[in-house]
Amino acid sequence: MRSEWESKSEEEGRMEIGGDMLEEIVCRLALVDLVWANRVSSAWRSAISTSLKRLNTLKPWLVIHSQYSTNSATARAVAYDPRSHLWMEIRKPPPPAGYFSPLRSSHSSLLYMISSSRFAYSVDPLHLHWHEAPTPPMGGWQWRPDPVVAAVGKHLVIVAAGCGSCLIDDHTVPPVQIYDTTTATWECPCDSMPTQLMDSGASTWLSVAVAVAAEEHTMYVSVKSSGVTFSFDPRSRSWSGGYDVRRRGGGGGESVFYSEIAWCSGSGVIAVGLTGEAESVSSVVMWEVEGEGVCSWRMPAELLEKLKGDSAGYMPSISVNVMDDFVFIHNPLQPREVIVCHLHLRTCRWGSVCVGVAAFDDACLFRSLVFAASTVTLPHLELAFKLGTTLKTL
Secondary structure: OOOHHHHHHHHHHOOOOOHHHHHHHHOOOOHHHHHHHOOOOHHHHHHHHHHHHHHOOOOOEEEEEEEEOOEEEEEEEEEEEOOOOEEEEEEOOOOOOOOOOOOEEEOOOEEEEEOOOOEEEEOOOOOOOOEEEOOOOOOOOOOOOOOEEEEEOOEEEEEOOOOOOEEEOOEEEOOEEEEEOOOOEEOOOEOOOOHHHHOOOOHHHEEEEEOOOOOOOOEEEEEOOOOEEEEEEOOOOEEEEEEEHHHHOHHHHOOEEEEEEEEEOOOEEEEEEEEEEOOEEEEEEEEEOOOOOOOEEEOOHHHHHHHHOOOOOOOOOOEEEEEOOEEEEEEOOEEEEEEEEEEEOOEEEEEEEEOHHHOOOOOHHHEEEEEEEEOOOHHHHHHHHHOOOEEEEO
């Protein structure tokens, strides 16, 4: 006959962990591990939900795609999750149409491929779903080898940087074309374009931001070398603006020679600029472009040195990816260090993350890197696993 002590011990051994203790446990688990933990029981699901809302909240992922410069048919992707402080390799099936051209990114969340005859895009957080747009009725893509592309609400806006209307096969091709992703049709194009944007030779000379606030459907395009910025509404097919974002507080009295814009939750359009000169960058500054009482922030000196890397001080440009209220900044010439800024309640918390072996291998010199940022949730990961995607911690 079992003793009372033995019965009590077995009962205690079967007791489930719950309450605050369970929440503390799940808040220390990586997001990818929470996918499986979420299936344990209703108590675990409740604890995970509470933890993600209060204790260790979701943070946008930095995703880096790499392709061999001599062969764009294959691609590799790695991601950094600031919530878990982990790098992961994302192994996923290729797009149905394959990689028919080098990958490109725009305003952090849009990934696309474009060739002389084809255009495909992906907007979901892990870029598992690709869509191929039909050829525009006014001609193919051969006249716009490096256009500006932006996803604005349900529309894709394609701007031919460096030219106005073109004449191809006796048809006048407008400088701005608009694609409705819900109906998979091309809408009436926009025949006008600001002169300052026509003078920019390619999308690499321009910076794009897209407003993601409710009921706002606006694309902002800024010339990186001058800061002159315009906005475009695809619904009215109209341009406005022509203002210099650097007059809104950038540089703190110093001359900004390069700047990029982005959309940040809580701050709206922000600009990130370099002061000094390319051979001797003195600071990286960030400021709000719109609103009353414009705030500005300056990157700490030690992080600026990390950003410069081994380039002997030469840094003619930076690349900026923003998602929600996280800003990721890297040096295209030395992309082994990414500076991270968390903008919350108009205060800035700076940090950095070393890319290291996550995105680089022995053949890194032969790879082109495409940076993006995404808000990844548990449902996104659950769908990814169902579609055959795996995430391996590095």
